Amino acid sequence: MFYWFLKWVAVGPFLRVVFRPHVEGAENVPATGPAILASNHLSYADWLFMPLTLPRRVTFVAKAEYFNSPGIKGWFQRKFFAGSGQVPIDRSGASAAEGALTAAKRILDEGELFGIYPEGTRSHDGRLYRGKTGVARLALETGVPVVPVAVLGTDVVAPPGKTFGTFTRPAVRFGAPLDFSRYEGMENDRYILRSITDEIMYEIMRLSGQEYVDMYATRAKEESKKHASDRAEGGPDARGETEQKKAS
Incomplete structure (x- = not known):
């Protein structure tokens, strides 16, 4: 909790003052209880700006390498990522998706907010790509609502392949929660999973205004x-x- 406090006291005010992120629809995020925040992914800075616009903690899964680095730098890196709402996951093995799903369920069972990027990786050209069905499986197995999110401008602040870019005012848009309880018990039906995922991606596309690519x-x-x-x-x-x- 100390490092979570440190993040908001030290990093949060700096980002708010310098970048003044604009937020729309924050009232769509439940004030209490679990929810999945499904977002587009333009930059490594997305996980900083999206939670910054909410009073609640948002947890993501992060590469295990962030938590395993040696030395003083590695120690600070581990504390920062752990304190800023990240949990480690080994993404190199075949069980990476299952490990991420297990971690997400644990977070949601604790009544927290879980952030996920259905595209699975950052967009290299600013377009929105086909979502992976893990988000749909998670929604059905936990029964929690999915809040679609669009983060804009972070690819200008921190473009792919660069540490820093140019100044802009990022925007975060939260859509209305999506309820998929009508599909309860159908988490093993791949057609249902694809349909749910496509519905989520459509809402993200509508919020972000990005061109969609079915790939x-x-x-x-x-x-x-x-x-x-x-x-x-x-x-x-x-x-x-x-x-x-x-x-x-």
Whole structure:
């Protein structure tokens, strides 16, 4: 609790004064009791600004590496992430998704708010990508509401691949809670899980105004890297661009 207090006393006021994050729909987040906050993911700074707009603690899962680093720096890093609402999860193994689900259930069973990024990774180009069905399974197995969230402007403050970007005023929008109790007992039906996930992603898209791409973000990143490599090496992409220029 000391480090949670320290985060809000030291880091919170600084971010509020400097960036003045704008919030809409905070009343949609329950004042008490468990809820899942399902957000888009533009930047590593998302987990700082979204909880900053709420009076309640929001817990996320974080890479175990953040908690295992050696030395003085590692000690401060562990304390900061633990105190700011992060729980460690090993994302390298095949059981990573199951481990995250177990951690999330524990948090929700304690009546807390759990934050999740259904895309599974940050968007590399600002578009919204297909959600993974873990959020739907979590909602059905726990029976708690899902609050869709859109965080905007964090990719300007902290762009992908960079520590700092340029100044802007981030915005956080909370949508109306989504109730999926009508699907109780159907958490093993993959079509139901996909339908629920798509409904959540639609609400996030509506709140954020992002272009939606029906592809997983990890695959989109891989294809983007491949195309960039092809262009650099004079591959098919580069030849196609050259032919287009000649034709024009």
